[in-house]
Amino acid sequence: MGSQSIESGPIPACELMPASILISWHPPTTADVTVETVPPEVVEGENVLLLINSLPKNIVALAWYKGVHNMSHVLALYSLKYDISVTGLAHSGRETMYRNGSLLIQNFTRKDNGFYTLRTINSRGEYVSKTTTHVQVYTTLWMCEHPSISGKLTVESVPPSVAEGASVMLLVHHLPPNLLGFSWYRGVFLSEVREVSRYTMPLNLSMRAPAHSGRETLYSNGSLLLQNVTWKDIGFYTLQTLTTDLKNEVLHVQLEVETSFSTCCNSLTSAPVMIERVPRNVAVGGSILLLVHNAPDLQTFSWYKSMEKIDKFKIAEYSRAMNSMTWGPEQTRRQKVYTNGSMLLQDVTEKDAGFYTLQTLSRDLKIEVTRVQLHVYKPVRNPFIQATSNIVAVQSSVVITCFSQDTGISVHWFFNNQTLQLTKSMKLSPTKCRLTIDPVRREDAGDYQCEASNPISSKKSMPLSLIVLAF
Template sequence: PTIESVPPSVAEGGSVLLRIHNLPENLQSFVWFRGISVFWEHEIARYIVGSKSSITSPAHTGRETLNSDGSLVLHNVTQNDTGLYTLRIQSTDLKSEEAHVQLQVHTSHSANSSQLGIQLLPQYAAEGESVLLRVHKLPEDFQAFTWYRTVYDDPYFEIVKHNRVLNTTTWGAQYSRRETVYDNGTLQIKNITQKDAGMYTLAILKSDSKIEKVYLQFHVNKHVEQPFVRVTNEVVSSNRSAIFTCVSPDTDVSIRWFFNKQPLQLSRSMTLSPAKCGLRIHPVGLENVGEYQCEISNRVSLATSAPLWFE
């Protein structure tokens, strides 16, 4: 599983959703921790699927809400909430997995901060495109920096190491020939895929031999496929009804309806389903004759169905 912070950077005092993607089907429980350590004192809350019950834990501040889909909402965030969060998932076969996310909290003073940080450009990554992990405020006296493809600074997860003293750049086990590293620490990844989503760590070796680490996590958005409109008719109390369905394989999308090439204006005879993928007209009148289309979109793309003539 991967975790997406929505929004990627939240203003102090706001709320943020830590949304999970690709949860296993045989889920038994999930547990959220503050930080990278999965110790009891760092546990925020846990959810037991079988009993549909949630339990708060020592690191719960009263501002966290744990949802049944595993997502965690933090309300009224502060600078102290900045940092790593860990999700541990246990399946019914007693196997466990962990996923991490970095929570970014900004204030009105963040732009002028001297603190080391990483910014994802563009803010929302799209499959097949390039992303820039731009480093801000790299220490002027740094000796070396290393990029890792996880939260752990293990050589197996190393992407690249740059030694400023020796003026050398060494590519690691996670180098895929799509990466470019710059002297200021910034990392570019080209032609990204779903496998590139997740956590990245930048470790800085400073002149006093101390190591400073910063983290960045991103989710890779797929380009949506073209939907199509399906219509079924029925007769209710001698009145004709029509149900239009916007059919799409994509999830986490927004849906809009169009009538005769214009955004659909809902009348008293029209009802949209909660997800807006269904449109019901009852009763059908002459004013409803025409072309119907639906449009689906996510943060990086949109697609519109072919027109469907209805009469």
């Protein structure tokens, strides 16, 4: 296949592209040309192929343009008669046009973002078809599944806070495939007396352990169901996994129960020290109070920025007898510690996320250790929505993708400003950021939006209009 500049043009214009085509407008007579972007998600620096699946019959030439209406932005022309391509004024040196109409763009950059239009021409110089597609380059932050995170072993409480008497699932994601077994423990430390249940993969067998209350159900995917929750279940649960290469991983999840901190127990004397996050979730730059309940007679207490009581992680220590506050290595000017044991964190940063431990000594010399986990969130940014094609035929397929720069988000879909109700032909990817419709129906035409949200904020994308053609 040969290639040359359109400016030199040794081939007669009447044979390759009539001059009138470049300055006139002939409405397309068909719309049967489809463009597929390969890959569908283009990261900056990658090569992208605008793949043509079929071409109209009896055409003699094809032309790719950058944009939709501007006829001067010609990227490349192709003469089927002479089997030769000619570059246009908008050609950057990175575009290659093929006989089947496909266009390869190498080293795609942000400047390449936008619409691309393919037109086919017959021997009379008339446009036979016009097909436009939009290509958007993404930095590595603009992703759908977020591969660096999607494969990581995680545990979440579903729901995040459970009412007394209800059930909660400690849901495990991405359990390792080469697993020998796993165990659940009550609390943050691994000990035989605190073990709730264990599962052995080779035997496909689950076993109860000493800390099992009769209300827990263990599943082979690692998840633990706790039924008829009470205030006594408040606290941390720990998952330990062991793989065939003898590597183990330990994860903690905090179980929160919706209960009154002052009336959760039979009597005030039996009430354990509890820590309430006010508000429950905090954004970067905000403030959060770690409010201590059921500790009216504290003689001393200490705060640590860690799971364990280690001096190098100490924030502060208070003595009522000395009426003094001693600050530790983890103290910052953004912390305020009160004599009732509560601690205020101001101008919170992402580094403040993690575990905090409070050790208290009461007047009757009772020592208690209470832990709380702090999550810090950034406000989400507007997601971006894109379809493999905005114009599709009935019985064809389309993939609509929701791209976000944020991790740890939930994705929700809307159709014509209402929550999307999935049909039998619709399928969502595991993280719900990709919607596949196959086959497309007439009723699927309309405006689609996706919403990215985390516990402190949510943002919607601009609407995408899907046009469904019935032939």
